[in-house]
Amino acid sequence: MPPSLSRTNALVAAFKAGFYDLLSLNPKQQEALQILMDSDTKALAFGGGANGGKSWLGGEWLMLCALAYPETRWFIGREELKRLRESTFLTLGKVRRSLGIAREAYKYNGQDHYLQFANGSRIDLLELKYLPSDPLYERYGSVEYTGGWIEEGGEVAFEAYDTLKSRVGRQLNDKYGLLGKILITCNPKKNWLYTEFYKPFKTGKLLRGLRFLQSLVTDNLKRESGAIEALEGIKDKIKRERLLLGNWEYDDDPTVLVPFEHIADLPRNTHVPDGLPAITVDVARFGSDKSVIWSWRGFRAKLERVLVGADTTVVAKAVREVMQARQCPPSRTVIDDDGIGGGVRDQIPGSIGFVNNSRPLPDPTSERDRNTGKQLPENYDNLKSQCKFRMAERMVKAQVYIEDPGPTVWELLSEELGQWKRMEEEDRKMRAVSKDKEKEALGRSPDYADPLYQRELLELVRPQRRGLL
Template sequence: MAKNKNIQIPMALSVKIELFKRGCFDFITVKDGKKHEKQEKALQILTDTEHVELLYGGAAGGAKSWTGAAWLLFMCLCYPGSKWFIGRAELKRITQSTLITFYKVCNQYGVDDTLYKYNGQYNYIEFYNGSRIDLLDLQYKPGDPLYERYGSIEYTGGWIEEGGEVNFGAYDTLKTRIGRHLNAELGLRRKLFITCNPKKNWMYETFYKPAKKGDLADYMYYLACLVQENPFIDPDYIEGLRTTKDKVKKERLLKGNWEYDDNPNALCSHDAITAIFGNLLALVTDTFYLTADIARFGSDYARIGVWKGYKLVDLKCFPISKTTEIQTCIIHFQKKYRIPKWRCIADEDGVGGGVVDNCDIQGFTNNSRAFNDENYQNLQTQCAYKLAEHINASELGVDPDLVSPADMEQITLELEQLQTWKVDDEGKLKIKPKEEIKQDIGCSPDWRDMFLMRCWFDYNEYDIPDDIENRLSGLMS
């Protein structure tokens, strides 16, 4: 669509454009005497000069799509020549759903199709005044993990719709692409709008958790909006959510609960995992075990746990890898709980190897073969599945005095990462790879590793009788 300055804007629309520019959003957020307060707040943040990133939603039906569409529509109309994007994991979903909302919004505010045109071949919306919205496909492509395909495009601002479907790399790249097109000239702060339902991915780590703790950076904002806060919603919509039998869906979409993750690949439910803390049913025996995940690259924690049966009864964590301290701690625990060396294990990769040698304990090699020729990709995978079994059977326990609330959150997060993964060519069972986990939760799952090593003993339960010396000498005489 060629830029056309001769187009006549209807009076009613001119007024709206002027109002929007002045930060008066009532014509959007008030209807039949009811005001959508959260939508109002979202539009304020999206047009202020203080904030850069806004995460909005965290439940269904809060008007996420409407808010995004109305914001971009009026930014385009108010600021000629500005350039925006709408990104989603699948382009098809933008054209089938987000674009439909966009048309409805245009219709609602009297923006007819002489003022903009959608180019279905190259997927962009162009306005009569030269403003433009690109529709971006944010699908993760193995050949382009860092989203370099968008690495040089310049935008005034943009909107990631359904952030739960979008990979961290897309967010990380797109936030560097905004603020690069006429922002200074138009006096616009760079903006990234992200709409979402709850999802334990980068949004949880980067927005939700810090916002809950009160230490989200000043330029970022998390605005929660539940369906009940949307005065324009069809009551049937809420009823539908309220009567769903799917607990996880209800928690996430109706109540906006971020702790529930709707992941069909999860091996344990959120409820089963949180039940491990102070679990009255934990399998407690008279046998102690020690498992240690040893920090490999400084950033990770070394964690040493003592188990009485399947209950974690003692714990020590080291923020950086100090091999001698770790060894001293292992020996201390061995003596304190009388744990023989064949019931102690540490991961043997990296620094761990030295500790295993020096303490003369069992070594755990992630990549070694599964026991009994079972159909797992490797030993770690086998133990991860076993761990999930114990959690689901309510056998695993953690003494709640050992861990802080923050630790509990982290342990829960890591155990939720026990997920099945696509089977390989040989049909062996896999779990979600560590690299993927790091992408999603931002750190290495050290707790999980320390926990899953406990399951090594399920396959290596050997008792060495006290009188072995006697019997040996008997045999030799």
């Protein structure tokens, strides 16, 4: 047996046995493959930034399926057949070589556009262009497929997906114990992918059988060199947001307090100087919310603890431990004092309570009124807005560093910071949008970001006044 053939056989056997870690895939691609081979998902949107390894995964999944399950029938659909042949074909070629599949393992029928495998399996290439003469894609309404892949779903009409999902699960699925599935690979796009997959995924309301998985260039550990730099170099801000960061929500919202590029800088602002220790704490209001503890040195922040469903005694104990570890005195420990938070604050004598809705404070560095000698009050509706605006400005000026909390928390945190927005001014006061609005947009509570603005209180409260708060 030629070496490549035995290698292919071994990989196909590993695939059939579910040993996806032997397939030389990125962890995100393995996760996607797991979903594509599970026994309850019907459609997976594998969507994110450019160069995330999405097309590779689609190609590898279908090639392995075609080889592993003789006589099965699959499709790859894209808006334009020409682009399928020009670009998706290139990826298929790379996948074929990486799996050691011999060129003769399949033939391309250029007239009817399908790949015919020696074991009887085939992969059809479908043009999914919207035709006014066939708005419901009846041209594919009677073909029987085992499963299939819609490539670049952002360019494809919903009706194509709707028709094709009724065409899978019809070719030897029972024989091989395969669920009929559709994979959709896509970049962020506000079309049916957003409403069917992304938004419900974010709000925890995905319909049964549907899954969403995001993959960014940084998840593609096998990317070509220069891939990230190329995306960072995209001039158009919206495009860069979508393709580099896989941002589905990006629209140039002028009310945003910290534009995305400045959020992205936070873990890179290593130049921010060290300073006095501080701790800020947001205490969970409801069972599912999190209590989050950040420590600081100057404006260098580090996520210390995340506690889910902990009572005030447990949270207070964790705060004390962090105070001890970071050598932080109570007078520089800020704990939210709304509702349950008060219970924690009471257990840390000398700590400072943060009352969101209290009056804004004068800025100690601002000018004094010439006549009264008093500092002018700042023009915000409450302390929370004041601190949020101030922290946002500090972030925009690159004066805040956030130690990288790992990709999962970073994604959540940056999403929350993206929701720091100004509201229309009423009575000429500056207001930040309410927590309820933030929750609505996020589909969850902004647990990670809230303690960040609380840090500003220490800049507003002069030492002699602290005891009074």
